[in-house]
Amino acid sequence: MRIGEAASRAGASTKAVRYYESLGLVSAPRLANGYRDYDERQVRRIGEIRGLVRLGIPAEQTRPFLDCLDAGMAAGDDCPASLDTYRAAIADLDRRLTELADRRDTLAARLADATARSTPRCLFTPTEEHV
Structure with missing residues (x-):
């Protein structure tokens, strides 16, 4: 099947499939007319990558899942290396959540400080001329 059909069946865009190919995660032989010819195995790989990317795992880090499928496992996460990627x-999400919580706390504290200091001293009200 051609790239558009393979991408559609896997829930990805053709651009994404080309990107996965550039990373060496997906491959398809070329027909005499130059078109790529994808099979069900590649569609499954594209779908696996796409699902992992939706979870926030970069395409570049999906190889353990693909290797697991290549080894004949029923699912891409049936291998220890895949679990390590999870x-x-x-851990990355936990770190980012901590950073976001810290930023939120800082913003809330600054808002509280600014609100406590607010007095009628600030008489300037922007007009359309000043905006």
Whole structure:
């Protein structure tokens, strides 16, 4: 099947499929007319990558899942290396959540400080001329 059909069946865009190919995660032989010819195995790989990317795992880090599928496992996360990738992604999310919570706390504290200081001293009201 051609790239558009393979992408559609896997829930990805043709641009994404080309990107996955550039990373060496997906490959398809070329027909005599130059078109790529994708099979069901590649569609499954594209779908696996797409699903992982939706979870926040970069395409570049999906190889353990693809290797697991290539080894004949029923699912891409039936192998220990895939589970390690999940653990790393969760650790990254935890770090980012902590950073976001810290930023929120800082913003809330600054808002509280600014609100406590607010007095009628600030008499300037922007007009359309000043905006």
